Amino acid sequence: MDYTFREIEPKWQSYWREQGIYHVKNECEKPHYYVLDMFPYPSGAGLHVGHPLGYIASDIFARYKRLRGYNVLHPMGYDAYGLPAEQYAIQTGQHPAKTTEVNIARYREQLDKIGFSFDWDREVRTCDPHYYKWTQWTFIQLFHHYYDKALDKARPIAELVQKIECGEHSEGLSKPWASMSEEERQLYLMNYRLAYLADIPVNWCPQLGTVLANDEVVNGLSVRGGYPVERKLMRQWSLRITAYAQRLVDGLDSVDWTESLKEIQRNWIGRSEGAAVWFPVADSPSGQTFEIFTTRPDTIFGVTFMVLCPEHEMIEHIVSDSQRDEVMQYVTWAKNRSERERQAEVKKVSGVFTGAYAVNPLTQERIPIYVSDYVLSGYGTGAIMAVPAHDSRDFAFARHFGLPIRQVVAPSADEVSDPASWTESLDSKSGICVNSGFVTGMKVKDAMKAVIDRVAEMKIGFRTVNYRLRDAIFSRQRYWGEPFPIYYKNNIPYTIPESCLPLQLPDVSDFKPTATGEPPLGHAALWAWDEANCRVVQTSKIDNETVFPLELSTMPGFAGSSGYYLRYMDPRNDESYFSPQAVNYWQNVDLYVGGAEHGTGHLIYARFWNKFLYDIGLAVKEEPFQKLINQGMIQGRSNFVYRSKTDNNLFISKNIAGREERTVPIHVDINIVDNDVLDIEMFKAWRPEFAEARFELEDGKYVCGWEVEKMSKSMFNVQNPDDLVERYGADTLRLYEMFLGPVEQAKPWDTNGIEGVFRFLKKFWKLYRVEEDGCHLSQQPATKAEMKVLHQTIKKISEDIERFSFNTSVSSFMVCTNELTSAGCAAREVLEPLVVLMAPFAPHIAEELWHALGHEDSVCMASWPMFDEQFLVEDTFTYPVSFNGKMRFTIDLPATATQQDALALIQSMPEGQKWLNGAAPKKVIFVPKKIVNIVI
């Protein structure tokens, strides 16, 4: 019988489904293992071959772990809320709920064809009220918690109130707590809540009609759609992720991720140590001071001016009358500049003198205060001490405005020079302090410490740490997201009771965003909160006495994806996020597979979310994802035909002389090209304008050009997995995606080698001599050589899977099959274990062969074969013999041979004598089972 994958694959897919083979229980004697894929956005384009790459790898691993006796949690779901889904809905003019539904169905159909072992009973969708109930619930918990710096964990806000009442906490209190109104108290607590409402400058994207988080903006443009983003002050919900900055840095040391991704996160969090110092404003009657942050306290003697960011609140208080107009003009100009403009003109220096002076607290020197937008309001205190000699930005500013530059650090004490001659600043943190008062002569590192100690002693500053990480803006002026479980009473936000969750997303007909920032939920005119009855009411009467307005913005895409891995543990629980039993059993994700592009988004938010849930006693591990594998991006491989410049109907094959000058390349659909050879008939039928095409062929073929580009519809290089499943079967697709190269590596998609993998599977199939009534194998014992091949393969495949090196596994299968084929092996004792080895990679063919071998149960229930060392040991070993490191000939020695044996044998051989030439070897290096090298 032939290998009929078209019959086999659907047959076993429905068998697995009907038998519930992949259903996982939470209680089990077996050890647990949790393998997770990053769940997809169900976009309208469907899956392309890049998506399943990671899924196939994790599926192989999950199946392997099952065969190894683990109870494996391997779920899948959909990240259905958020901008991409909504943008697609707007483009197609349909309701997002509808398009999401359709897209999910399409994804599911595509996924099912590839034969994954997901437990679909645990599917979650972030847009499902049963799911987002817990997203909203977590938000409520965040709102009701603050970060206790002493305990270094989140605690209920009620505890903070208690502390305030006992007088243990008074930071920033303007008047006694007892005399504060409810509104004043709430406003004060807002400064502490982990989910808080504040007027903050945000990334506003008019085209998308929403605010975006920092990781959703790149180079001043939105990641989704590439629209310009501007800075705007808006009242927004934020998550106080910065409270966790240090723990987010520290936690990286305990997880098994690639160094590069950890580094991406460290950079994003951007921890820097330094000092905060207060600089008094000169001649200030009210004794004003302002705080600056510096990582170079050692250079404080080199400060020649100060700079405030345009948003700094101090500006209007200190600006001199003569400078007021100019300063205000600059501030207005700077504030109205778009992010993109600002970033594009980073090199251009701008700024203005305030007319005011500050006093260097260590030297009592008067130094001018400037305003410039090179100082950012969001970092540190939005004010800096400028040391132009040792900071390139200050240097550029000083040169532009002709401000003095004073050297205070030199590579060595005698390398002091006149900064007037410098072309750049001396930013290095190594060297000796010069002209620096009491730190003169100290090494930079020692001076940093000395200056901090001194300012601390003088009570004008302190050692501190700053982070680049900003709080995560959590409001989106969009429709397709989780509603906030928040209503407003006297403009003060209150959470709706947990028992009323989920707060369902209202169905509105007009879900489009507005350019002004009014959330589309405002279109749900009748959407308000009846406080007394704890329910959403449809009334236009918001009386602010019994009926209150609800928050109209929705949560961002990362809300739903931040805790989904925990929900999979217990996905149908309506009483809690997940049960303690479930989380105690599964703990956290053992292996997480997904793209590195989520390094500064989802992977940070999820870690934060998990740490918070850990603090409040829900999660049991501080880090959610123990091991992380980043699968490489699959790029497209475009094909080109070459059209004559003079004759639109003439196409010239790639390698014909002079083709380059005579033609222009045109993208051609990769589906009508096979191994870079164009299917001429399909090409003519592809588009009407090519119907009359004529060709200049080479060797009777039309050879296309190719290039690696992004996979995109417009380049006709999108490879759809369904087509390949149809043509070669899911098992071939699975093996081929793995065979392409290491999972972690980015690579262009290229079907040129898929035939080879397909041939291999057919060959593998033949090995089993399948007939209508099963396999016609002999019961004869396998030869020693055959057993050796088998056990080598078991060893290799096991090691490969543990190392996540699936491309080499496929090669090993090929070698094994080739050897068994040429040995004519028909021994059951060899072929049966081989089926189990194949099961994680090509589950359909393995299942079919397993049954053909006479088994009644599924191959998924088998156990992984163990290799037996006895088949691998050699009686003799062939040693390469080198002279001075140069390999010359080989000798066979018993496995137990020693250096003396080797040397004796070599000396007795004519070859050996030729090389030794009668002389005694200087040295003999003998590494058992490796090499004999003789130094002559």
Place this chain on the structure above:
RNA sequence: GCGGAUAUGGCGUAAUUGGUAGCCGCGCCAGACUUAGGAUCUGGUUCUUAACCGAGUGGGGGUUCGAGUCCCCCUAUCCGCACCA
């Protein structure tokens, strides 16, 4: 500018982790079976050479009996961050 990674035949890649570089696959060449093949099977395929020899893992140096692998310098490509004081 800062940080991270990568570099091996015509192509995708492999190398027991310092021990015969190029496994496996594609492509190509030759052959077998075929009316036929874009089916199947067999053999060959780093370069140079008729062959032996020789050269060879981006370039240059170093450590070592021995380097694709370790160390230093350089180049190229990819990715991340980027006025973060």
